[in-house]
Amino acid sequence: MRQEVQAYLNKALEHNLKIEQEYWITRQSDGSKRWVRNKGMVVLNAHNIPLAIVGTLQDITERRQTELAIEELAHFDQLTGLPNRLLLNDRFKYAINLAQRNNEPIAVLFLDLDHFKDINDTLGHSIGDKVLMEIANRLKSVLREQDILSRQGGDEFILILPNTDADGAALVASKLIEIIALPCLIEQHELSVTASVGIAIYPNDGTTLELLSKNADIAMYRAKNEGRNQFSFYTPEMQTQYARKLTLANALRHALERNELQLHYQPQLSINTGHIIGVEALLRWYHPELGMVSPAEFIPIAESNGLIIAIGEWVLRTAAQQLKYWIVSGFKPMVMAVNLSAVQFRQSNLPELITSILDEVELPHQYFELELTEAVAMDNPLTAIVVMDKLHDQGIRMAIDDFGTGYSSLSYLKKFNVYKLKIDQSFVRDIIVDLEDRAIVTAIINLASNLGLQTIAEGVETAEQLDFLRSQGCNEAQGYYFSKPLTAAQFEDYARAMK
Numbered sequence: 001m002r003q004e005v006q007a008y009l010n011k012a013l014e015h016n017l018k019i020e021q022e023y024w025i026t027r028q029s030d031g032s033k034r035w036v037r038n039k040g041m042v043v044l045n046a047h048n049i050p051l052a053i054v055g056t057l058q059d060i061t062e063r064r065q066t067e068l069a070i071e072e073l074a075h076f077d078q079l080t081g082l083p084n085r086l087l088l089n090d091r092f093k094y095a096i097n098l099a100q101r102n103n104e105p106i107a108v109l110f111l112d113l114d115h116f117k118d119i120n121d122t123l124g125h126s127i128g129d130k131v132l133m134e135i136a137n138r139l140k141s142v143l144r145e146q147d148i149l150s151r152q153g154g155d156e157f158i159l160i161l162p163n164t165d166a167d168g169a170a171l172v173a174s175k176l177i178e179i180i181a182l183p184c185l186i187e188q189h190e191l192s193v194t195a196s197v198g199i200a201i202y203p204n205d206g207t208t209l210e211l212l213s214k215n216a217d218i219a220m221y222r223a224k225n226e227g228r229n230q231f232s233f234y235t236p237e238m239q240t241q242y243a244r245k246l247t248l249a250n251a252l253r254h255a256l257e258r259n260e261l262q263l264h265y266q267p268q269l270s271i272n273t274g275h276i277i278g279v280e281a282l283l284r285w286y287h288p289e290l291g292m293v294s295p296a297e298f299i300p301i302a303e304s305n306g307l308i309i310a311i312g313e314w315v316l317r318t319a320a321q322q323l324k325y326w327i328v329s330g331f332k333p334m335v336m337a338v339n340l341s342a343v344q345f346r347q348s349n350l351p352e353l354i355t356s357i358l359d360e361v362e363l364p365h366q367y368f369e370l371e372l373t374e375a376v377a378m379d380n381p382l383t384a385i386v387v388m389d390k391l392h393d394q395g396i397r398m399a400i401d402d403f404g405t406g407y408s409s410l411s412y413l414k415k416f417n418v419y420k421l422k423i424d425q426s427f428v429r430d431i432i433v434d435l436e437d438r439a440i441v442t443a444i445i446n447l448a449s450n451l452g453l454q455t456i457a458e459g460v461e462t463a464e465q466l467d468f469l470r471s472q473g474c475n476e477a478q479g480y481y482f483s484k485p486l487t488a489a490q491f492e493d494y495a496r497a498m499k
C-alpha cells in the first residue's frame with residue numbers, strides 16, 4: 001500500500017496532476033488503522049519545478065466501513081457468512097467459463113434440511129439460527145477449495161461443484177447427508193437434523209445457474225417424497241411431474257371457494273351383524289378442466305403448501321354437518337370416520353378445533369372418529385400421545401389407519417389412546433393366496449384384541465376375504481364388496497336398502 005501511494009504521488013509531482021487518493025494509514029498514537037482521503041495539488045515555482053503538495057487529508061474510516069458492510073450485505077448471508085445468491089451467480093459465471101473451456105461437467109446441488117420448521121417452531125428462532133450456522137460449518141468442512149457453497153435463505157443451500165460428474169456429486173451428497181445427520185448439540189438440546197439433496201449436472205440438465213438450480217430443486221423434492229435424508233438426481237420426467245404439481249397447486253388454491261371439493265362416504269359394516277356401523281368420509285376434487293383429481297395426488301400437495309389446514313377444517317365441518325343431518329333425518333346414529341393429515345395433526349389447536357366444530361354442529365362427540373396413519377402417529381409418538389389423550393378426554397375416538405405398513409413400536413401402541421386399528425388394504429388384497437399376508441392380518445387382529453382394540457379391514461372386495469376376516473375375529477370391514485365410496489344421496493339410498 002505504502003509503495004502504491006508513493007508511486008501515485010511521484011507521478012502527480014512529475015506531471016503536475018491533481019491528487020485524489022484513498023488509502024489507509026496506521027496511527028502512531030495507538031497503532032489503529034484509519035482510512036484517509038487525500039485531496040491536493042502540486043505547487044510549482046516560477047520555473048515549473050514542484051515545490052510542495054498542498055491539500056487536505058480527511059479521515060473517511062467510517063464511510064469506508066459502511067461501504068464494506070454494504071458490500072458484505074449485498075454478497076454474503078448475514079447469519080452464516082456464506083455467499084448469497086448474487087455472489088453465487090458471479091462465481092458460477094467463472095466456473096462455467098472454465099467448464100466450457102476445458103469441457104468439464106459441473107454439479108449443482110440443492111440441499112434442504114428436513115422438517116427444519118419444527119425446530120424453529122418448537123425451540124425458537126435463535127436455536128434454529130445456531131443450527132443453521134453449525135450446518136454451514138459442517139458443509140464447508142466436506143468441500144474442496146474450488147467448491148462454492150451458498151445459503152439461499154431459510155434452510156436451503158446451493159452448492160456448485162466445478163469439474164464434478166454424477167459419480168462425484170453422489171459421493172459429495174452422501175458425505176453431506178452423513179455429516180449433517182451427526183448429532184447436533186445446541187445449548188442443552190441434542191438435535192438430530194437430516195437433509196435432502198437434489199442434484200443437476202451441467203451441461204445435460206441445464207446450462208444456466210437458474211435452470212440447474214431449479215432442476216436440482218425439483219430433484220430435491222423427489223428425495224423428500226421418497227422419505228427424506230437422501231439425495232436424488234434430476235431426470236426429465238421429473239419436469240413433467242413438477243409441472244403437473246404446479247398446475248394442481250395453483251388450481252387447489254381456488255378449490256374451496258369455487259366449491260370444487262366434495263365428500264364421498266364409504267360404508268363400514270360390522271362383520272358379525274352385517275349392519276352399517278359408520279362411514280368413512282373421503283375427499284373428492286372435481287376441477288372443471290383437470291377433471292377428477294385423486295386425493296392421493298392432491299393431499300400431499302395441499303400438505304406441502306399448507307392448504308391442508310383450510311381444506312382439513314372444511315372436511316371436518318362438512319362431515320360433522322352431514323352426519324348431524326342424517327341423524328336428524330332419522331338415519332340410525334353411526335360413526336363418521338375422517339382422515340387427518342400429518343400437518344393437521346401437528347396443529348397445536350387441533351383438539352380444540354374439532355371440539356368446537358362438533359359443538360357448533362351439535363353432534364355428540366362419540367359419533368366422530370379420526371383416522372391417523374400409523375406413519376404419522378409414529379413420526380413423533382410422544383406428541384401423538386398428548387394429542388390422542390386430549391381427543392380421548394373429549395370423547396372423540398381415534399383409529400390408526402394403514403396399520404401394518406409403518407413401524408409401530410408396541411410399547412408406544414400401548415400408550416396410544418386409540419379405539420381401533422385399521423388393517424391396511426395391501427394386506428387384505430392377497431389374503432386368500434399370500435400366506436404372509438394372512439399371517440400379518442391374523443397377528444394384527446390378535447394384537448388388537450389383546451390390547452382391547454377394535455379392528456376394521458379396509459379394501460375388502462370378495463366374500464372369501466370377508467370369510468377369512470370373520471374367522472380370525474376381525475370386527476368390521478369396508479370395501480368394494482359392500483360399496484364403493486358414495487355421494488351423500490347415494491349413501492342414503494344404500495342405507496335405506498340395507499334396512
Ligand SMILES: Nc1nc2c(ncn2[C@@H]2O[C@@H]3COP(=O)(O)O[C@H]4[C@@H](O)[C@H](n5cnc6c(=O)[nH]c(N)nc65)O[C@@H]4COP(=O)(O)O[C@H]3[C@H]2O)c(=O)[nH]1
Pocket residue numbers: 266281282283294295296299315339340341401402425458459460461478479480481485
Ligand atoms: N382398491 C380398493 N380401494 C378401496 C376399496 N375400498 C376403499 N378403497 C379406497 O381406499 C382408500 C382408503 O382410504 P385411505 O387409506 O384413508 O387413503 C386415503 C386417504 O389417505 C387420503 N384421503 C382421502 N380423503 C381424505 C381427507 O379428507 N383428508 C385426508 N387428510 N386424507 C384423505 O387419500 C387416500 C386415498 O383416498 P381414495 O382415493 O378415496 O381411496 C380410498 C378408498 O376409495 C376396495 O375395496 N378396493
